[in-house]
Amino acid sequence: MPDIEINRLKTERGVSGIPSSQIRPNALDRNSLRANVTAQLTPKATLQVSSGYINSRQRLPQNEDNGNGLMVGMLGGEWREDLRDSRGVPLLGYRAFPMGDILSRTTSQSINRFINSVQLQYNPISWLTTRAIVGSDFTARSDVGINLFEQGPLGVNRAGQVSANKAEINQQTVDLGGTANKQVFSWLNSKTSVGMQYIRNAFAQSEGTGQGLPPGATTTSAGAIRNASESFDERRTLGYYVEQVFNVNEKLFITAGLRRDAASAFGREFRAVNYPKIGASWVVSDQGFFPAYSWLNTLRLRATYGASGQIPGTTDALRFFSPFATTISGTADQPGVSLGALGNSTLRPEYSAETEAGFDLTMFDGKSNFEFTYYDKNTTDALIDRRVAPSLAGVTSRFQNIGNTRNTGLELVYNQKVISTDNLGLDFVLTGSTLRNELITLGEGVSPIPTGNRNTQLNTPGFPLFGLWGRPYTFNDANGDGILVASEMTYGDNTFIGATLPTRELAFTPTLELFGRKLRISGQMDSRWGMKKLNNTKRHQCQGGISCQGLYAGAPLEEQAKAVAAAASVFTGFYEDGSFTRFRELSLSYQMPNAWAKALKAERWNLVLTGRNLGVWTPFTGVDPETTVNNGDQRGNEEFFSTPPMRYFTFRMNFNF
Template structure:
């Protein structure tokens, strides 16, 4: 069997023969001042900054295989990054209370700016491994870049309540972002909300069991500017061109400008109800929301005749509708106490519009494809459905298949029923979005001892295990998933009907995105256990210690999941990665740099962390 040297780094080599060092230095500062112009009118000004410097050095020892089929030369790399973010806020607040009325009015102005700089240098041809600094070798490459963004905001808000029973709030923001064109950089975002404390009404006074009942309603508009810096203009990049018989360095446009690019806007309605009863022994909070996102910031395919494959534009509408429920109970009250917090939430996402033609958007990265189309959740996984394994030649002959298909190969579903297996047979394979998420926390207390444990869970979502294309088929020199041992071997030994036969090369659609890569991402995690003991003050009377508590805390204690990868929650690409993306869709549902939410490429699992500590006052 031939040896495949792709992505086979040996763990021992990585830890013994590669030196890596990452140093970060962060400086944060905040200063503010307040001045009361009158007893009811206050001016506040603040400024804050965050300065970050990072240096990363790596050195790869020479003549090491690292799992490759040939030895590698030594290589050193040094990277430095610099980031400065500062924010200035200035507000004027009028706060007045008279009789049954209370009024608070705020007007403000803020400005924020960030500059990032990055430099990288790589050296090779090191004579030995004694000196790892780059000057010991020959510089082979280097690059630098700098980027900036800024935002200016004007805001106003008025809050009013009457008899502490009726509450009204109105606000508006005017935000300007440097990421949009000069004619479209400003966005207006108003909001209104109202609350009614029903339990304080006279008609509720006879309901002694109800301690609080409050109705909340709000409607507002929020903006999103999470696109690359300079995303609305064309950028130049280096490009070689022919000059006689040689190549010369030049510049070329890397993307199409869109000077009409503007803020993405989300209009959202919230209706909530808060209830506390039985002397606050039971508390319930429920909220329903419905949001419509318009002018979504998406990278959409464009005709190749333009010289480019996609363009960042405002297109389409999307709906998110959901409910959140929280339940708090005091189960036992006294010397021994027990309380429970439970929450559950569900969200349903649907694309309402994708431009004038409503043409679906299909985006592919590392063979994984997602499809966004009207009437469906955003970014459905899109590939071939596998319906088992061909057990014998008769089964192959009776079904649509490729000419190279043999017994033991996957059965690909003929979705369109044309008797052939083509790209038109790709179908929806699921979505990363869970049907619902939930959490449960219990707290116990007795004579200074406190114990709590928290569970969290996600149910109904899917995850793409991108390692399956390497470890799910026996066709090279890698270790395989354990399930491959149950592969098809012969008609008499068909295996589990899931894992195909061993081959020298991937056959049929084994190297294409199929349902074999898609797994259930549902999980339950024992997220936290905390045990603490408060030392009685009588034992500390002769010491300077006060309010002393010792504790032990464990995070990410245990995971229950059917996912064969490390962790279905800590995927390679997730929502935290999406600010400032350049190639993927926005944070509303797609990922940056061609990656996707819910795709795992062997990411490191969330670590278990155990902390033991003591907290005291002097």
């Protein structure tokens, strides 16, 4: 919290100090402990027990798409410092509330997580290995947000408000399997694996809120108005698999397999899905017909086909009802229900089948390694929340398996050792990829599906998924007064503007070792380009906001045109080049002298200093080209008052005893 705000709040509240949780609203404390115990029960049986515990508590300021949040407060205000709120408090350029009020709402999250597993491995004969693994991952989470009486942003919460959310996240797994590895002939090895896997995911939460707290109160029960809610969902998946691998003279490897999954999230009329795979890898350079080259060590050709799936959400296939209350003839609220979801008894998982082909090269006595891969992935039965006529049941959409998408591209990895001596080492890794994404078909009779904020994306066959569409425009300051008005704008038809997913990526990771290789310096630069990004923060500022440059006299005509177009719900002016190059990381590691380590009763002592997100170069004019609204695809490449990747440094000391 800025010092000027700390002093203002002291005077306003008549106190000598401000709580540290408000002065520093972002903090994290974390502890972790892990233990592994292995017991040799018999010469053929081994038992391993692993247990882990993580405890953390963090504070987070209000942020992101939140009118009372940090980023909205900073970026949403007018370009002037003379404005005041209704109390006469200077806003100092902030949108609606002084920063001290924004940071006076305390939000905290406490987590206790237990991760446990028991693994039994039994080898009854030399060529047969069996295993049984049972695991449990349990998390208890508590989220609390509180505005004390007469604290926080102006509004209803100023009278005191607290929300408490408690959740339990529970996952259990069972993994049973066996592998028979047998040398059938001197030139042929066979490995057969079979197994079963069971996964249970359960999520339960209860939430309570208290509104109108008396001075000093901090609990929901103290609120004059109280509300509570509770929810629970559970999902189970059961899978079986079989895999066969043949190894011919350590030169040719052939793999085939099949997996069958059933899940509680499937529609009741859909039982299970099969995922096959088949692949081959051939070290062709070791064959007698292949010419020998002094610079070539090995050349491996490989190709594979495999299938996988994305299961529906826990309740996507279910028809369920939602509660509501209504007041009849002035009497007390009467409980009732309405249809919450139509459900879909035939709902099944998305089905993705991918073919890959490529080669691996090792050259110059292992100093150079190159991997090249072409991939072609087709997804059918895509899970889409399709809009339906509200007149059918008052519900506007339901999940259906419609649509077919395709992703194709290239991937490469190049690893080069430049210098390798006892005292000096220099090498680098270069990785890159391309992506061509396309929506092939939608279901029969299904219109193109809009997504994204303000429906700026349109999913249309023949174009990329979640692509940006909009109406291009031109402008002409006809009277030359330097001010654009609506009549001086000309709009075109809705058209495809660009993909939102990067079509090309490249990363460069060099490593330098000095002083007998005790000092290690490594870094990473990565680039992504070939995509457009919606500057949704600027769109909000210009469409009904107050902090848009184009709304002010003297602004460039290009900026004015964006604001005028936004008033007509045309947002193409905010579609920008989202490409960037980021200095992702720089790390320095030094191995301390052995004598120093032994003085601390250690075998090794290592110091590591790391900096991340050290710089970015981009034509994007928003806060940062990597900011996103959320991690989903539909709005994953939009910036909307989002916090950019933070620059931070860590210092570690590692001891081995």
